Amino acid sequence: MSKSRTVSFAILGGFVGALVMGAIAYMMPVPMTGGAPFFVAAAMQMGVGSMSWVAGWMLHIITGLAAGAIFGALVASVSVLHLKNTGRALVLGGVAGVVVWVVFFLPMMAVLMPSLMGMGSMVGGSFVAHVIFGLVLGGVTSLAVPKSGSSYKCPACGATFATESELKEHGKNHMSATPQQFKCPACGASFASQQELMEHKAKAHPM
Numbered sequence: 001m002s003k004s005r006t007v008s009f010a011i012l013g014g015f016v017g018a019l020v021m022g023a024i025a026y027m028m029p030v031p032m033t034g035g036a037p038f039f040v041a042a043a044m045q046m047g048v049g050s051m052s053w054v055a056g057w058m059l060h061i062i063t064g065l066a067a068g069a070i071f072g073a074l075v076a077s078v079s080v081l082h083l084k085n086t087g088r089a090l091v092l093g094g095v096a097g098v099v100v101w102v103v104f105f106l107p108m109m110a111v112l113m114p115s116l117m118g119m120g121s122m123v124g125g126s127f128v129a130h131v132i133f134g135l136v137l138g139g140v141t142s143l144a145v146p147k148s149g150s151s152y153k154c155p156a157c158g159a160t161f162a163t164e165s166e167l168k169e170h171g172k173n174h175m176s177a178t179p180q181q182f183k184c185p186a187c188g189a190s191f192a193s194q195q196e197l198m199e200h201k202a203k204a205h206p207m
Contacts, residue, residue, distance in 0.1 A: 003076040006072050006075060006141065007069060007072035007076060008144070009072065009140055009141045009143050010068045010069065010072025010137065010140070010141040010144075011065055011068040011072060012068070012140055013068050013071075013072075013138070013139070013140030014064040014065050014066070014067050014069065014071070014137055015064055016137075016140055017068070017135075018060055018061050018063065018064025018133065019064075020136050021060075021064070021130065021132060021133040021136075022037065022057070024125075024128075024129045024132065025038055025039065027125075028122060028125040030113065030116065030122070036052070036056070037056070038105075038109070038113075038116075038122075038126065039057065039059055039060040040052055040053050040056030041056070041113065043055040043056035043059060044056075045112040045113060063104065064133070067096065067100050067133075071092075071093070071096045071137060071141065072141060075089075075092060075141065076165075083138075083141060083144070083145050085142070085145065086139070086142040086145070089141055089142035089145065090139055091138070092138055093134040093135055093136070093137040093139065094131050094134040096134045096137060096138070097130040097131045097133045097134020097135065097137065098131060100133070100134070101127055105126055105130060106123075109122075109123075109126075154170055154171065156171075156193045156194075156195075182194050182197040183197075184197060184200060184201060184205070186204075186205045187205070
């Protein structure tokens with residue numbers, strides 16, 4: 001799985017997730033704001049004035065894009081977080097949504113509108129919205145995962161791997177290998193790759 005491809009899809013996922021969560025936010029407007037969602041209400045508290053709706057949406061979208069970029073970089077770079085299938089991507093995306101809620105949303109709510117922290121419907125609703133954001137993020141990012149049955153093949157020995165990173169890691173073995181590293185135990189002939197040795201054994205030393 002290419003890192004750049006994964007990050008690109010994750011950024012797209014962050015954007016789409018932000019749009020979906022923004023629509024959900026309209027279903028639970030902040031009291032005393034004329035029906036404004038939280039991110040617009042936050043802009044109002046920042047003193048943006050008549051540009052609160054524009055600034056609020058920009059803040060919301062930028063946060064979604066940033067969360068997507070970070071998510072993509074992590075799942076592409078950390079081996080234990082690699083997205084091997086859609087189910088795993090959804091789970092990790094959901095977790096990412098909760099992390100954004102805890103690390104970013106709740107502190108912002110506590111600072112800008114502390115009175116909302118006592119409203120169970122607002123806290124609970126925001127949690128659900130962030131989980132949905134994470135699921136969308138994970139779902140879109142999973143599109144970067146190679147389709148079932150596809151694989152990355154080593155040109156040196158023919159071995160196949162599920163992800164590009166695994167192939168690159170395997171390739172290090174060939175980089176350190178010297179020419180004619182693979183020796184036939186039966187006759188002592190040497191070959192440049194495991195594949196050539198296997199073909200030799202099949203022809204010269206059939207079982």
